[in-house]
Amino acid sequence: MLLEILFNMKNYLLLISFTFWCLGATAQTPLWYYNNETLEYDEVVRAYTEMDNLYENAILREFGTTDSGKPLHVFFISSGKLDKEGKVSDWKKDKTVLLINNGIHPGEPCGIDASLVYARNLLEAGAPDNVLIAIIPVYNIGGVLNRGCCSRANQLGPEAYGFRGNARNLDLNRDFIKADALNTRSFYAIFHLLQPHIFIDTHTSNGADYQYTMTLISTQKDKLNPVLADYLQKDLEPALYSSMQDQGWPMIPYVNVFGDVPDKGYAAFLESPRYASGYTALFNTIGFITEAHMLKPYQDRVESTRAFLDIITDYMQGHSQELIDHKTRAQEYDRNLEHLSLQWELDSSKVQEMEFMGYRASYIPSKVTTGDRLKYNRNAPVDISINYYNSYRTTDSVEIPEYYLVSAAWYEVPQLLQYNGIQMRRLKRDTVITVESSYVSSFRFLSSPYEGHFPLLDLAIEKRTQERIFRAGDYIVPTDQENVRFVVSVLEPTAADSYLRWNFYDEIFQQKEHFSAYVFEDTAERLLEADPSLKEKFTEWLEMDPEREKSPYQQLSYIYQQTQAYEKEHLRYPVARILK
Ligand SMILES: [Zn+2]
Structure with missing residues (x-):
């Protein structure tokens, strides 16, 4: 395989990385993305295939198909030998399971590249004992194959990347419930087989400008099982934020601000079940969406995503039993559920103060349009305190x-x-x-x-x-x-x-059946005469809205709907x- 790559000059950098690696290079081995490039689809699959061949504790396996016609892959890493014919259910026994999904939005490929380096480093250094790691190298394969230079108009690199829509132009990060895409149906199989404790979906942000390279969406706590929500807030999130800070990638909750500045504060993103982490929350899997900043150098976006993957892996290794226990307790809690929330709205009365490293922003006259434009001054960093709203209240619930x-x-x-x-x-x-x-x-x-x-x-x-x-x-x-x-x-x-x-x-x-007014007129007259309560109901209905007086057909329809003739199915x- 390496020989094949040798003759393909396009893969020159990939070759260098793997050659160094085979010679026992360290985790600091330079990799392709340093040149502001993200790998093409075939190169990604080839790189994982190489690792599958080199390491007995790594396996690349196909799981179903995608709208592109190509199979969906999952790359597994464990501490012990993985049998090629073995069962995933055996591999995950007594372990916490981490599922990482990449390239759902192929224009945001930092996770695709970060996961490759992360996987390689883990395999070199020794995989954690307590964690089964599963990586979907590329989820939106059709989108990755639709490669171009420019569809992310506001993003700084890489030089070429895939497109957001999949092979049938669906945004897969809106498809987790309706499952129009074959990708989603294959994801179901992977997700339910693994029943991960933690799920990560890797992205690049849109929106405001600020100093942070990495921002994070956590499963919104008020939608999550309270056992997990409590754990997320008190243990998991503080550990992740502080470790990212320690590693030189200070992180902030996803800056959910569009067309305005974050200085006025912002609200946590509410991800309903159509979104990846909204979906995983329904199965008591804590979801994280990494959102690396679109205007930071591509190398930094990849590195900070990788740092997040490393940190969460370390956390899972150190807190494996705790994560397993919390998931079990969450499932027990759910078996006794009596009510469930169906809709939420922001509770702006609950606010927390948050330190924020932004840039000074101002509105100046536009040279293009007739309006003012927002401009961030990247030479003027400002550290300010802003309001963060992370509470949602239920507006609809059900017994x-x-x-x-x-x-x-x-x-x-x-x-x-x-x-x-x-x-x-x-x-x-x-x-x-x-x-x-x-x-x-x-x-x-x-x-x-x-x-x-x-x-x-x-x-x-x-x-x-x-x-x-x-x-x-x-x-x-x-x-x-x-x-x-x-x-x-x-x-x-x-x-x-x-x-x-x-x-x-x-x-x-x-409605499948209707009436002819000239025939039903006589029936309606008889019905009203025979049933004074119906007549009373009809009169009340008529008086409720003066517009109803103007439509004799609507009046007959109302009476029709009170009869046995009206279909129950409508x-x-x-x-x-x-x-x-
Ligand atoms: Zn995205």
Whole structure:
């Protein structure tokens, strides 16, 4: 393999690195990214293949496919020998598991390069005993293959890099619930096999300018299981921030500021389940998103990302049992959950003061537009104290039912539940069951596509207890299971990223049968005469809104909807609840 590389001048720097390495070079061996370059896809796979060949405690394995048609790879590192034919479940026994995902946004490739150096250094120096490390070298392969110079208009290097959209132009970091991409479905398999204690997704920032090279999004604490949230805040985060400082990479929470300066303070990023760490939080995996600063030299972005990976690995090695115990306790806690939050808003009454190393900024007249422009003065660093808002309060929550009943007809949903390791069973025969149904009482879809969908934005539901027939083959999903957070977060209709919101049940929004006014007029007259309470209800409804007087058809529709002729399926959410 090395000979092949020798004849490819493009890989000259890669060759140097591996040659040094084979000769026993130290961790300081110069690597390709020092030239402001990120490796191409084939070079990355080749580099990991080389390590797989060289080290008996490293394995590169394929896991499913991606929209690009190429397989998704995972590179495993353990302290002991890994059998090529062995099972991942055996490798992770009694260990904490770290899953690192790179290149979800290929224009932000520092993690791709950092992980290679990190892996090589670990293999050279000896991998930790207590940690199984799994690295996805490149997640968005289609995006990495779509290489160019310029799609990150605000970013300083590298010279060439991939594009954000994947092979079918999806942003994979919005796809963790709807799973349109094959990449996401392959990720499910990896993630559920590993059940990692910690997950890291590597990125490069957009937005404001400041002195820090590394910024961090932690799983937002108020969405996380309280056992883990407490541990994250009291133990894990302080250790990570202080170690990064010690290693010369002072770090700050992700600067969630766009179009303005951070001086006025900012709020923690709220990552709903469509995002990587929002998704992993539903399975009691603490997620971190490293966001290296776009305007810092590429070498520094890679180095600071690598430092973060090293630090977290050391932490996991030193606190392995603690992490295992906390995950177990979190899962026990979830089995007894009675309520779960579905939506949140910033609680601006809870604020913490934070030291911030920024740059002096000012607004000056633009030479391009008719407005003023924001300009940071990088020669004028300022250390200031700013407000940081890291608390979100629940705005919608739900009492968890004993079971959900999921129609088999909308087969995509049970399929996704299965991919996510959800336990469920099927009805053996057609059965009438008393359930709580949800009817959509008002809604609004987004008017243009977002990530291949027209998500439901405004949504209100009305609950009704009713007898419904469920068919043989429909699914019963118990909530007494480890992954209850995921179950509730996708099946509760009003949840931030529910399957209903992501268009899995759009068929219910269309009425299939209608009436002709000239025929129904006589029926309506008879009905109102025969049922004074219906007449009263109709009169009240009419008086509620003067606009209703103007539409005779709308009036007849209202009466039609009170009759048996009106289809039960219209606006009824196919997933039902059986209460505890
Ligand atoms: Zn990104």
